Amino acid sequence: MKHFIQTGTIALLGILLFFSCGTPTISVDESTYEPKIVINGFLIPDHPVSKIKINRNFPLGQTIAIDEIPLSGAQVQITDMESGMSYPLSYNSDSAWFEYDGDDWAIAYGKSYRLDVTATVDGQQLQAVSLTTVPDAGLKIDRLASVYGDLTYRQLNTQGKLVSPLVVYEQSPNAAFYLLSISALDAGFSSFIYENPMGQKLEKMLERGRKIEELQYSGKWKRPDNQNNSYSFIEVNWFRIWFYGPYRLVLYAGDQNYYHYYNTYNSVMGMDGNLHEPIFDIEGDGIGVFGAAVTDTIYLNILRP
């Protein structure tokens, strides 16, 4: 018995060592792929109905031809839920989006609109519906209280304290969230701030696979503050500023659809590396967002010290 155990142990060790080497491969098949209509469009009061993107999705791993992305043949219409009037959208082949051609219709504050899309993807007839409600009027950036315009990078005040760009705003009733879009308008190697607090160099970041747009564009959001105090603010942390020069700061008071989409579309991978579902407020065969927002815009100019 003892000899059997000893011989067996040596044999077992050899076998296990053999099996514990190697590089497993992972193969991804298309078994879970389902064709979808991808919607990306927003209604903004006092703006024309435009930039309504209707695209298709693709199986994981497939090489995608850019011109196959838009569903140019889709049937798209928006219905004003109060009047019951429907407005068909037409495809703009130059911009690859859908828009309303007429001038007899404007998006109103506080109203609800329904988007209906019908399209054929991979030979399947698909349908998607989404309803959005535009927040009420009221959003307004308080230009006196906000810190914008010309600002030296990491500027100090007379007390020696750091002054950060700040957007103070009057809140819009019924907004689900507020999003400040921060866009550097002159992003490049010459305008990059090499003295940034993260100690990063643009060349190294691009070598590691980051895209310049990831530094050029960012957003910071918050939920509505106490409605009794109609003013709120969003501070632009200096570590979000990667370039000298002009910035556009667009403040959005977004609806529930946009709130769900913005906070989930790009957050599907958890810290453990696993994926989870985003929240899209679209019924039928659609994914993406059909949302609404009220906006206000100011500009910022970051000067070299």
Place this chain on the structure above:
Amino acid sequence: MKYLFLLIFVLLFSATSRAGTISGFVFDESDGESLTGANIYFEKIPYGATSNSSGYYVVSDLPAGKYLLHCSYVGYREYSKKIELKENQSFKLMIQLQPALMETEAVVVSADSVRTAVRLFRKAISRIDISPSEIKTMPAVAETDLLRMLQSLPGILPISDFSSKIYVRGGTSDQNLYLIDGADVYNPEHAFGLFSTFNTDAVKDIKISKGGFPAEYGGRLSSVLDVTNLDGNRKSFEGTAEISMLSAKTTVQAPIGSFGSVSASLRRTYIGETAKLFYDDIPEYYFYDGHIKAFFDINADNKLSLSFFKGDDFLDYIFASGAEGAPAIHYDWGNTTASLRWTHVFTPNLFSNFWITSSQFDSKFDVTEVGHSETNDLTDLSFKGQLEYALSKSIDVKFGFEQKNLHTNLQQDNPRGVVDVDRERQYYTGYLAISWKPTADWMIEPGLRYNTFISDQTFRDWAPRFSAKYRLTKNINLKASSGIYYQYLQKIPRPFIADIWTTSDKYHDRSKAVHYILGLQYEVAQNLAFEVETYYKSYQNLYSLKNYFLDFEPSRYDDSGRPVFTETRGLFDRGDGYSAGIELLLRKRYGSINGWLAYSLARTEYITEGINQENAYAPRHDRTHVVNAVVNVDLNNAIREWRGKQPSTAKSNWKLGMNFIYTSGQPITLPSSTYYGAGIPDQDYERLLLYPTAINRYRLPDYIRLDLSITWKRRFKHWSMAPYLQIFNIGNRENVWFVQYDSEETEDQITQEVDTVNMFPILPTFGIRFEF
């Protein structure tokens, strides 16, 4: 509840008319440590007992007469004594067992004179006993670790190489009850889960119960890990010291006069400093932990022990050291536990333990520049008692109570809002467990536990337990167990930062599980056991943290208008589920070659509201097939035995440890498709995005890992040293942790790339251990 206490009083009252008894404690003669699980038996008569976790035994209902009492324990010389017992006499006998060899390791020990099948029969179903020496011999990820060692047992799994958390028979990691000297430990992890808080040098006894546990345990759905630390050497000073690439530690034991002992241990890591030798831009990080335990042998009927444990982790990281305005992370967290245990023998038949325990977990986390700060605390002050009553030769009764005072406090402050969840909770429980042996071949163990949990509503639950054992033949035992289990605390897991404990309340019902277990044990040969167990476990009200915290409303607003959240409503997804499986274990605990070979086949499925279109899915810790092989070899004695010689204690010897694990693929969610999109209308930046749907439907490639350790031990007159080398993943297999996605965009097309992120590569570590 009142009927439970009535029954207890009836049992106590019946103690007045008794036949003779023999009782006492079983100790190790060399150091005075009490011995758990020693067998006491007599020649020619079918009476006997096993020493409990305090080393106490009682043989009751003995008629007057002359007896030859034997006591045996694996690794010790058999003890025999002639006793003359008079009618109604209570005979007290303190048994001191001599170690069979002057050798502290259990790798080379003589076999027990009690049959392996008998020892298996006495063991509770689904329970596995581990000796500290078994843990120390196993290869480790740099540091010997109790929880990682448990991951090599059938039915116990990790989520990845990077975590010491355990998932027992499909349950989540918060469903395990961790006890150190009777005190609960809530977050037993160091280094973001890489290591556990249990210092194996300070441990005397380890019991892991994977299910069907008796009424004395409750409050968790899946398992109990009950760890007892060393009382301390009562005869002489002794100690160990160890230094490795990642840590230095020491444990010392000493007598306190003639009436007690003390043991203390301390461990300090320098993980950050070692990592800096290989990598740049590493955070400042270390942890320490230590324990001190004092044992006082007041008299034959009263013992007192005081135990204190503290461990803390410290992390500091500046994103760009030297850069002006660089954000920095400061994160400190740790556990503190203390317990006072009074062991009292009321009568020879009525043995008791009473505890006052305190457990505290606290963490402080802040990120400068971003303005985020968090404190996350939990305190538990408990009073509990357990009494064991030998009612007759065939009936033992165990009953007790526990009262917990819990305080959880989570404070978060950031520009978007404030979290202020501060809660006081009370937990009361009483239990009764009967062990009835109607014949020599049967053991019936019914039990009942009653829980009351008071939060913003009161939960009252009866939790019945039942198990039965039957000796089918002299080599084969059959076992069955069932029970209902409740849990009133849920843990919110967070990768890389301490988990948060929350409690059942008016929005979250308590969790419930029902266990059904059947088992067969077969003595293949003396000291070689084969066990098969099959189980089914159903779950109700499993809570998982929502993937997104978007739609829950604040309780109020602070002075600056920020939302303040004081409730956990809307924080969790609720679900149900089940686990089922079969486990096979072939184990040889002692001898120059020892270890185990195990296989498990299992399936766990959860159905969670709002997840996976509410279809069943396998959680990430589900594995269909698992094979474990653990082998520890004392090379010198294995060769001696090969040559037909008896094992001996040589001046120097070599030990080899091997740990092999194979698991079939881990479930993971893959994107069902990708799409081109953007997040903000005015930003002209579209990119390829992932759209996952079918949750955990895909399986990663099989996981295979072989670890080896080799130790050379050299003994000197009063001390010994043992340099060792441990190699984790010696085959350098690239086991997949998760999948990552990338895309390359040109003017007219987008190319998608799928790659993997792997777990630990080959990881050699070395160190040296001293014993004195």
